[in-house]
Each structure stands twice: as structure tokens, then as C-alpha cells.
Amino acid sequence: MINLDIKDTLNFITQSEINSYRDKVKECNNSLYNKTGKGKEFLGWLDLPSRVTKDEFKKITECGNTMADASEIIVVIGIGGSYLGARAVIDGLSGSFANLKAAEKGKPLILYAGQNIGEDYHSDLLKILDDYDYSIIVISKSGTTTEPAIAFRLLKNQLEKKYAKEFVQKRIITITDRSKGALKKLSDAEGYETFVIPDDVGGRYSVLTPVGLLPIVAAGFDISKLVNGAKEMENLCREEQILDENPADLYAAVRNILYNKGKAIEMLAGYTPSMNYFIEWWKQLFGESEGKNGKGIFPAGVNFTTDLHSMGQLIQDGTRDIFETVISVEKVKTELSVPAEDSNLDELNFLAGKSLSEINKMAELGTRKAHVEGGVPNISISIPALDEYSIGCLIYFFEKACAVSGYLLGVNPFDQPGVEKYKKNMFELLGKPGY
Ligand code: PA5
Numbered sequence: 001m002i003n004l005d006i007k008d009t010l011n012f013i014t015q016s017e018i019n020s021y022r023d024k025v026k027e028c029n030n031s032l033y034n035k036t037g038k039g040k041e042f043l044g045w046l047d048l049p050s051r052v053t054k055d056e057f058k059k060i061t062e063c064g065n066t067m068a069d070a071s072e073i074i075v076v077i078g079i080g081g082s083y084l085g086a087r088a089v090i091d092g093l094s095g096s097f098a099n100l101k102a103a104e105k106g107k108p109l110i111l112y113a114g115q116n117i118g119e120d121y122h123s124d125l126l127k128i129l130d131d132y133d134y135s136i137i138v139i140s141k142s143g144t145t146t147e148p149a150i151a152f153r154l155l156k157n158q159l160e161k162k163y164a165k166e167f168v169q170k171r172i173i174t175i176t177d178r179s180k181g182a183l184k185k186l187s188d189a190e191g192y193e194t195f196v197i198p199d200d201v202g203g204r205y206s207v208l209t210p211v212g213l214l215p216i217v218a219a220g221f222d223i224s225k226l227v228n229g230a231k232e233m234e235n236l237c238r239e240e241q242i243l244d245e246n247p248a249d250l251y252a253a254v255r256n257i258l259y260n261k262g263k264a265i266e267m268l269a270g271y272t273p274s275m276n277y278f279i280e281w282w283k284q285l286f287g288e289s290e291g292k293n294g295k296g297i298f299p300a301g302v303n304f305t306t307d308l309h310s311m312g313q314l315i316q317d318g319t320r321d322i323f324e325t326v327i328s329v330e331k332v333k334t335e336l337s338v339p340a341e342d343s344n345l346d347e348l349n350f351l352a353g354k355s356l357s358e359i360n361k362m363a364e365l366g367t368r369k370a371h372v373e374g375g376v377p378n379i380s381i382s383i384p385a386l387d388e389y390s391i392g393c394l395i396y397f398f399e400k401a402c403a404v405s406g407y408l409l410g411v412n413p414f415d416q417p418g419v420e421k422y423k424k425n426m427f428e429l430l431g432k433p434g435y
Helices: 015-019 022-033 044-051 054-069 084-094 119-130 146-162 165-170 182-190 210-218 223-236 247-260 273-290 312-317 356-373 388-409 419-430
Strands: 003-005 073-077 109-113 134-140 172-176 193-196 265-270 298-303 322-331 378-385
Touching (some): 003 247, 015 247, 022 247, 022 388, 044 388, 054 193, 054 223, 073 210, 084 210, 109 119, 119 146, 134 146, 146 165, 165 172, 172 182, 182 193, 193 210, 223 388, 247 322, 247 378, 265 273, 273 298, 273 322, 273 388, 322 356, 356 378, 378 388
Parallel strands (some): 073 109, 134 172, 172 193, 265 298, 265 322
Antiparallel strands (some): 003 378
8 A cells, every 4th residue: 555645745735725625626537437528438447456357367477477487488579658657566576686686586587678769779789689589568559659559560671581481470479459450451361379459548557557567577577466466446436535635636736736836847756676667657657648738747757866966956956847746765675884994994784784775765854854844845655565566556547647647737637639739740751651
């Protein structure tokens, strides 16, 4: 379960301002649960955790395990909502150097492609893959997105040179729309195993569908715990929960009040590098959902204490348009303390015997105090541990908060019309037929 603490925003906003949001938040919830608001055709994520069936779980788990058993490397191809959720969870659970030890543990190494068009990135990847037994999970809801389509064509081409046709087919799983798009057509023609992204779930809300669950299971993690965490939050964040007891609604209300007081940038901070891709997922969720019609809080991400030595000055002392949301992990997985040294030449004996997480915690508390005193309101979110259950809680918490926050802002949190503009220009420049 997560714990949301807003007390360090209360120098900047008042409890009565929060109370004044009760009716507005209620209205947003009515629109969500009665499916009457903007983007109402994309609300399938709202009860996804409690809706996923045992059979779906079983199919995803069996398929992911079979692929993992046959592969030294699995390449997840997708962009935006079609890969960030899986990467956030896999990186969050794996530990920073897990890839170096994956083979030893009998797990496949998980790599990503199709999230950029870097020529060197993809050439380097192809060279690496040449030496390993690998499989591909290709994810695209529309089935027409250029970046993953290019990566898939490159990797499929290489697989076809490496293995006989019947083995190539076994090494590719696609996840796409049930009926439309080029990827669906290709999958049917080639006979690839295919999972469906539900029509009513948009890309950035899709991590708890096969889009996230299949790569996560293939990476060796327990998707039932992940979904249970999300289910717990689904219950806690229901519409009938009053504002103060509904963390997602409260977070949405507080960030909107701060925004209306000129805090136009939200920095999501983690205190472990394992959270970096979770922050990337969050940035996409909120950026693509809220940034429209000339509105939206700019979602930025920082990794502390690393970024205290690069961004710390600006946060402490720059333009006062920032608020900070910090995710703390209460219990780390390992134990490591600073050793004592007789010579104490590095003058570090005052830390001898202290664990790194204790020191990290003091860095967090000291930073929060400094930033709040410097005019940066602080929202604190803590989870007991960086495990499947807690990450599941966080995912649902942020999805629900994002939907309510978008409605409070008056935008449709489920579309992304702005993303089409660059594509149109790019296709014109590349001479795509019809552009
Ligand atoms: O959230 C979204 O809808 C987007 O970020 C998409 O996930 C992203 O553009 C990829 O689209 P697709 O899955 O259609 O390839």
C-alpha cells in the first residue's frame, strides 16, 4: 500500500482550498465511473485489475515462460505507452546490474528497440543479437507506428536469416489491436501468436494488459502480485471514497491547486536509480494526458541524490514555478554499511556502521526541508518496498490520479492529438504515399 503525505504543501496551499475541491473531484469521478466525460471510450483501465481473468493470466504466463525458456535475449519492441510500463516495472524489480547476471540466473536478458530511430543503436543491437538465441515481443496498438515497425522489420529480417521459418514464427509474439492495423495484418499472414490490446485501453494506460504483463512475466516477475497491488488501489481509490481518504483524488486535487498558483512544473523524484524508468513512465502518463489546449503541468523527473549535483541548484533557487513529488522506498532489498577505518583519512568515520539507506534517508529529509524552505512544495509518496505489489499500487494510483487531474484541468486525458503533428511532417518529408 502507498502512503501519501501532503503536509509539506500546506505552507503554500490551505486545507480549505483542498476542501473546496471536494465537489469538483466528485464530479470528475462521476464522469469517470458513469462514462460520461471526455475520452469516455478509453476507460477500460479503470477496473482492469479486478477484471483480468485467471485464463488470461494463465495464457500470458505460459507464453512468457515458454519464450523465456527458449531465449537468451528477449527484445521488446514498442514506443511510448507500448514499452514504458513494462520497462518501468522490469527495471524497478531487476536491480541495476541484473542484466549482467541474467544468464547465470537462467533468465533472459531484456532489451528494447523501436523506441528510437537511431541507426547506431539498431546496428549495435543487430550485431549483439547475432551471437545469441533471441525472441521478439512487438507491441503497437495502432499497428502502424513507424519506429517500432522499422525495428521489427530489421529484427525479423535477421531472425529469418538465422532460423528456419517454423522457428522464426515461434520466436515472435505480437500485441496489437484485435482487428485493424498493419501489425495485425502481418501477424495473421505469418501466423504469429498474438495478444489483443483492449479497444477501451489507451497506450499509456495499458501496462496491466498483455502490453506490460507479457514482457514482465518473460523477465521472470510475478504478475499476479503486480495486479493484486493495482487491485488494492482500485478499491481504495473508488469514487465513493471521500477526498481525504482517496490518495489518487487528493494528489490530483493538490497538484491542480498548486498549478493554479503558478507551480507549473512537477518534479517526480526517486532516491534509487531503479526508479528511473518508472519516472519515465509517469512523465509520459501525465505529459501526454494533460498537456493540451495550452494547459498542463510539465512533468519532469529527477534521480536523487545524483541530480542534486546537477539540478539541485535550480530546484532550490531558480524560478519558483516548481513543486516536487518524492517517491520513497521504505525498505531496501539488501544491507550495506559504511565500514570503519582506523586511519579515517577520508574523515568518514562519523558514518561508520550506518547503512547506505539510512544515509540516503537523511539526504532525502535534508533535501525536502531545504526545498520546502526554498519555496518548493513537497508531496511525499512512500511504498514499503520496491516489489511487484507496491509497483502495482503505484501504477493504479497514478493512472487514477492522472484521469481525475486531467478532468479537473478540463482536458481529455485519454487522447494525444498533438503527437500526430510531427508524424505528418515527417511523412511529408519522407514522401509517404498520401502525405
Ligand atoms: O499513450 C499512447 O497512446 C502513446 O504513447 C502510444 O502508446 C505510442 O504512441 C505508441 O503507439 P502504438 O502502440 O500505436 O504503436
